Amino acid sequence: MPEGTPGARSGHALSLRNLSKYYGATAAVDGVDLDVPRGSFLTLLGPSGSGKTTILMAIAGFVEPSGGSILLDDKDITRLPPDKRNFGMVFQGYALFPHMTVADNIWFPLKVRGVSKADASTKIKNALELVQMGHLAERFPSQLSGGQQQRVALARAIVFEPDLLLLDEPLSALDKKLRADLQWELKSLHQRLGTTFIYVTHDQEEALSMSDNIVILRDGQIEQEGVPGDLYEKPATKFVADFLGKSNFLQGKLATKQADTFAYVCGGQTLVQKGAPDHAKVTGDILIALRPEKITLTPQRPSTTNAVAGRITAFNYYGSAYHFQVGTEAMGELIATAPAWTCAVEPSIGNEIWLGWEPDASVVVRDR
Amino acid sequence: MGGSSQQFRYWMLILPAVALMLIFYVFPLIQVLWISVTEPVPGLGNYEELFTSDFLHKIWWTTARICLLTTALTVVLGYVVAFAMAHVERQQMTMMMFCILLTFWLSVLVRAFAWVMLLRTQGTINEFLQFIGLIDRPLRLARNEIGVVIGMVHFMLPLAILPIYANIRTIDAKYVSAARGLGGSAIQAFLWVYLPLSRPGIIAACMLVFVFSLGFFITPAILGGGKVVMISEYIRVAFEETLLWGKATMLSSSLLFGVFLLLAIVGRFVDLRRVFGSS
Numbered sequence: 282m283p284e285g286t287p288g289a290r291s292g293h294a295l296s297l298r299n300l301s302k303y304y305g306a307t308a309a310v311d312g313v314d315l316d317v318p319r320g321s322f323l324t325l326l327g328p329s330g331s332g333k334t335t336i337l338m339a340i341a342g343f344v345e346p347s348g349g350s351i352l353l354d355d356k357d358i359t360r361l362p363p364d365k366r367n368f369g370m371v372f373q374g375y376a377l378f379p380h381m382t383v384a385d386n387i388w389f390p391l392k393v394r395g396v397s398k399a400d401a402s403t404k405i406k407n408a409l410e411l412v413q414m415g416h417l418a419e420r421f422p423s424q425l426s427g428g429q430q431q432r433v434a435l436a437r438a439i440v441f442e443p444d445l446l447l448l449d450e451p452l453s454a455l456d457k458k459l460r461a462d463l464q465w466e467l468k469s470l471h472q473r474l475g476t477t478f479i480y481v482t483h484d485q486e487e488a489l490s491m492s493d494n495i496v497i498l499r500d501g502q503i504e505q506e507g508v509p510g511d512l513y514e515k516p517a518t519k520f521v522a523d524f525l526g527k528s529n530f531l532q533g534k535l536a537t538k539q540a541d542t543f544a545y546v547c548g549g550q551t552l553v554q555k556g557a558p559d560h561a562k563v564t565g566d567i568l569i570a571l572r573p574e575k576i577t578l579t580p581q582r583p584s585t586t587n588a589v590a591g592r593i594t595a596f597n598y599y600g601s602a603y604h605f606q607v608g609t610e611a612m613g614e615l616i617a618t619a620p621a622w623t624c625a626v627e628p629s630i631g632n633e634i635w636l637g638w639e640p641d642a643s644v645v646v647r648d649r
Numbered sequence: 650m651g652g653s654s655q656q657f658r659y660w661m662l663i664l665p666a667v668a669l670m671l672i673f674y675v676f677p678l679i680q681v682l683w684i685s686v687t688e689p690v691p692g693l694g695n696y697e698e699l700f701t702s703d704f705l706h707k708i709w710w711t712t713a714r715i716c717l718l719t720t721a722l723t724v725v726l727g728y729v730v731a732f733a734m735a736h737v738e739r740q741q742m743t744m745m746m747f748c749i750l751l752t753f754w755l756s757v758l759v760r761a762f763a764w765v766m767l768l769r770t771q772g773t774i775n776e777f778l779q780f781i782g783l784i785d786r787p788l789r790l791a792r793n794e795i796g797v798v799i800g801m802v803h804f805m806l807p808l809a810i811l812p813i814y815a816n817i818r819t820i821d822a823k824y825v826s827a828a829r830g831l832g833g834s835a836i837q838a839f840l841w842v843y844l845p846l847s848r849p850g851i852i853a854a855c856m857l858v859f860v861f862s863l864g865f866f867i868t869p870a871i872l873g874g875g876k877v878v879m880i881s882e883y884i885r886v887a888f889e890e891t892l893l894w895g896k897a898t899m900l901s902s903s904l905l906f907g908v909f910l911l912l913a914i915v916g917r918f919v920d921l922r923r924v925f926g927s928s
Contacts, residue, residue, distance in 0.1 A: 341830055363829040376827035380845045389841070390831035441832065 292320030292477040293354050293444045295340065300349035302335050302501075309335040311501035312349070317494075322471050322478040324488040327498035328524065334449060336498070337481045341447050342366050353444060364393070369438030369476075370447045374454060375430045377422035383409070383433050384418040390441040408440040409433075411470065428459045435467075439474060448480045452487060464490050485525045489513065497521050518647045522570035529576075529615045531569040531643070538563070542640050545569070548611035552587045557645040571643040576617040576636050578605065578626045585637030591615065593632045603628050607636060678905075681898045688895030695899035705900075712880040715794060715869070716862040719801040723858045724851060726802065727809025731850075734810070735817045753807045761871040764800045765791055768872070792874030800872040801862060808861060809854040816850025817843075853924045856915065860908055880904060 295317040302310040310332040317323045325333040338344035340351060342363030350359045358366055369390075377386050384405055391401040409415045412432035422430055431451060438446055451467075452460045468491045471478050482488055488495050489509045496506040497520075505512060505521045516522035519530060533547035541556045545567055554569055582588055591607035594614065603624050605617045617636055619625070626634045685695055698705060734745050752760070767773050768790035775787040790796055820843065828838035866881035873879075880900060887897035915921065 343826055343830070363826075364832050364834055367832065368830065370827070370830040372823055372827055372830075374823065376821070376823040378824060378827070378842055378846075380848075389828070389833070392841070393828075393831065393833040393837050437831065447830075 292475050294319045295445060295477065295479070296352040296355075297336070297340075298350045298352065300336065300339060300351065301347045302332075302339060302344060303347040308501045310339070310346075313498075313501070313503055315496060315503065315506070317477060317479060320475050320477055321493040322468070322480065322491060323494045323496065324480045324482060324492040325496050325498060326482060326485060326488040326525075327504075328483055330500075331498040332501035333481045333483075333498050335501075337447055337449055337479065340445070340479065341368055341370055367441075367443055368445045368447055369441070369443035371431075371434045371438045371449065371451045373449045373451070375422075375434040375451075377430055377433055377437070379422055382419050382421055383414065383425070386422065386433060387437045387440050390437060394441060404440055408436040411439070411473075412436045412466075427455050428463065431455065431463065435470070439470075439476070443476065446474075446476050446478045448478065450482055450484075451480075453482070453484070460487070467491060489525070495525075497524065515644055516570060516646055519568060519570065522644070522646050527573055527616060529571040529573065530646075531571060531612055533567050533569065535564060535567055548609075548613070550589065550611040553640045554643060554645065555641040563645065568646050568648050569643045570646045571615075571638060573604070573616045573618045575642040576615070576638050578617055578619050578624070579635045579637060580626055582635050583637035586640055588635055588637045589615075590633065590635055593626075593628070593630055593634060595630065596628045598628070607634065609636070682902055684894055685898035685902050688898070695895045696903075698896065698899070699903060708878055708880055708883050711794075711877065712863065715797055715801070715877070715879060716859055718798050719805060719862045720855055720859040722798065722802045723805040723809045724813075724854050727806055727854055727858075728813050728847075728851065730806070731810045731813035731817060734814050735820075749807050749810055752803070757804060757867050758871075760804060761800055761868045764796065764803065764872055768796050768799065791872055792876060794873070794877055796872035796874075797869045797877050797879075800868040801865060804865075804868060805858045805861060808857045812853040812857060813847065813850040816853070817847045820846045849919075849924045852915070852919055856912070856924070859911070863904060863908065 297313050297315040300310055300313045300315075301308060313332075313336060325336055327333045335344055339346050342358075342361060342365075346359060350357055352358065353366075377383075378389065381389065385398075387405045387408055388396075388398055388401050391404060392398070396404075405418070406415065409418055412435050414429060414432050414436060417425065417429065417433075422433070425433065431454075434451070438448075448467075452463055455463065464487060467478075471491075480487075480491065492509055494506065495509055495512050497504045497512065499520055505517045512521060513525055516525060516528075522528040522530070531547045531552070533545035533552065536544040536546050536551060538544075542553055543556060543563060544551050544553050546552075547569075552569075554567075557563065577583055577585060582590070589609050589611055591609035593605055594608045595606040597604045598621065600621065602618050602621050605619070605628070607615050607617055609615055615636060626632060686693060688695075730745070730749070734742050737745070765772070769775070769792075770787040770789070772791070774790065775784075778784045779787065790799070824842050824846065825838050828842040829835070833841065864881050866879065866885055869877050869879045870882050881904075884897050884900050884904075887893045887900070912921065
C-alpha cells in the first residue's frame with residue numbers, strides 16, 4: 282500500500298524471523314522469514330500441510346514456536362499469550378459463540394476490555410453497519426446463513442480496532458457465488474480500515490484477487506513470495522506454476538543460446554524461449570512452464586515463433602471460455618484455453634489444430 | 650390400507666414395554682396413591698399432616714437442606730473432574746472413567762461404613778489430623794449432617810460427572826480459542842464462554858443428583874447415626890416399623906409430586922428434552 286493512504290499510517294507491521302515449529306521430528310514450519318508491510322493485505326497460500334495455518338496460529342499466539350521470533354513493529358511478541366496481542370481473528374467455521382446474540386458476540390472483545398454494553402453500543406452498531414448486518418443484531422448465530430455468520434465474525438474481529446486482522450480460510454465454507462461477492466467486500470473493507478490483514482487460504486483465486494502480497498508455502502518453507510501478478514507471470518518453480526493457476530510443463534534440452542533467448546529441444550522439436558534473469562546459468566536439462574491461456578489456437582500453422590500440431594482429445598465449455606486438451610506427437614497432452622466468443626478452432630474431438638506461442642509467453646522454472 | 654397395518658405393527662412392537670411399565674410402575678404407583686387416601690380412614694387426612702405436623706416440617710426441611718447442599722457440592726466437584734477428563738489424553742481419560750465407575754459398583758452399604766471408619770472420632774482422618782498437630786480435639790465429622798453430606802456427595806459424584814462430561818466433551822475448543830484470540834483472559838473465556846456452553850450438562854447433573862438424593866436413606870441412616878432423619882428414612886420407618894402405611898404412602902406420593910413440580914419449574918426455564926439428550 283502506497284505511503285499516505287490511511288493504511289500506511291494506522292496499520293502495523295509484522296515480521297517473522299526464522300520461525301520454526303516442530304511436532305516431534307516433523308517440521309510444520311521450517312525457518313520462515315517474512316515481513317508484512319504496514320496496512321498491507323498479505324496472503325499465506327499453500328496446500329494442506331504446507332504450514333500456512335501453523336504460521337497464522339503462531340502469529341495469533343495459539344501455537345508456541347519451536348524457534349525464531351515474531352515482531353510487531355519491532356516489538357518481540359513471540360511469548361505473549363493470545364489475549365495480550367490485540368489481534369482480531371476470523372476463524373475457520375467462524376466460531377461465533379452460539380449462546381450469545383449477534384450484538385453480544387460483537388460486544389465480547391469490548392466486554393473483556395472492560396467496556397459496558399451501553400458504552401459499546403455505538404461501536405457494535407458501526408461494526409454491524411460496516412458488514413451490512415445492522416438489522417440482525419438480536420439474532421442468534423444458529424439463525425443466520427453461512428454468509429451472514431461470516432460477516433458477524435468479521436465485525437467481531439474488527440470492532441475493537443485490532444493491530445492486525447488474521448483470517449483463517451474465512452470463505453472456505455461458502456458457496457462459489459457468495460465467495461466471489463465476499464472477496465470484493467473483504468478487499469474494500471481492508472481499504473477502508475487500513476488495518477494489516479493476514480489471510481490464509483488454499484484457494485489461489487482468492488489469493489490472486491485480494492492480496493497485495495502472496496506468500497506461497499510448501500512443506501513449511503516459503504517457496505516464493507511477491508505481488509500476485511509477478512507470482513502468476515513469473516513463477517520461479519514448477520510448484521508455484523502448478524499451484525497458482527494451471528500450466529503446461531515442457532521438459533527439454535538446451536540446444537543453442539543467444540543474447541537473451543535460447544533454443545531447446547522438446548520431444549524432437551526445437552522451440553525458442555526468452556531467457557530468464559539467470560539466463561547465463563541455463564544449461565542442460567530445462568523446464569518450461571506455459572500457461573494454457575497464452576497458447577493461440579489456429580486451424581492452420583500460425584506465424585508464431587513456436588508452433589506445434591495436435592488433435593483435440595477433449596474439451597469443456599465454460600460459457601466464457603473453452604478448455605481444450607490437445608494431444609501432440611512431440612510433447613504429449615497439452616492444455617489450452619480460448620475465449621469462447623473468439624475461438625478460432627472448431628471445438629470437436631479429433632479436430633486437427635495448431636498451438637502457437639511466442640518466446641516470451643512461457644517461463645523457465647526450477648523443479649525445486 | 651398400509652397405514653393402519655403399519656400402526657398395528659408399531660403398537661405390537663412396543664406392547665411388551667408398555668405392559669412392563671403398566672404392571673411394574675403404573676399399577677403399584679396407583680396403589681400407593683390409593684392407600685394414601687384410604688388408610689387408616691378414607692379422605693385427605695394423611696395429607697393434612699403435611700401442613701400441620703411440625704415434626705414433618707422439620708424432616709422436610711432437613712431433607713431439602715441436605716439435598717441442596719449435596720447437589721451443589723457434587724456438581725461443583727463433578728464439574729472439576731469432568732473438566733479434567735475432557736482435557737487429558739485418551740488413556741488417562743479411560744483410567745479416570747474406570748475409577749469413577751469402580752466406586753459406582755461398590756455396595757452403598759460398604760461405602761457408608763467405610764466413610765464411618767474414616768470420619769468417626771477415632772477414625773483415620775481425625776487421628777491423622779491430630780498426629781500432624783493440625784487439631785487438638787477430634788472434629789465431629791460423622792453422626793451428623795456433615796457426615797451425611799460427605800457420604801452422599803461421594804455416592805452421587807458419578808451421577809454428576811457423567812452428564813457433565815458427556816456435555817462438555819462436545820464443546821468445540823474453537824470457542825475458547827476465539828475468546829482468547831479476541832482478548833479474553835483464561836478466566837473470562839471460561840466464565841463467559843465455556844461455562845455457559847456447559848449449562849445443559851450442569852442442569853442435567855443438578856436434576857439427577859437432587860432427585861436421587863431425595864430418595865436416599867441408607868447413607869443418611871448410617872452416617873447420620875440416627876440423628877439425621879431424611880424423608881426417605883422416615884418413610885421406611887413408617888412402612889416397616891410403625892406400620893403407618895397411610896402416612897408412608899402419603900409422604901411417598903408427596904415426594905413424587907414434589908419431583909414433578911420441580912421438573913415443571915425447571916422446564917419453564919430450560920429445554921429439558923435437550924438437557925436429557927433428545928434433540
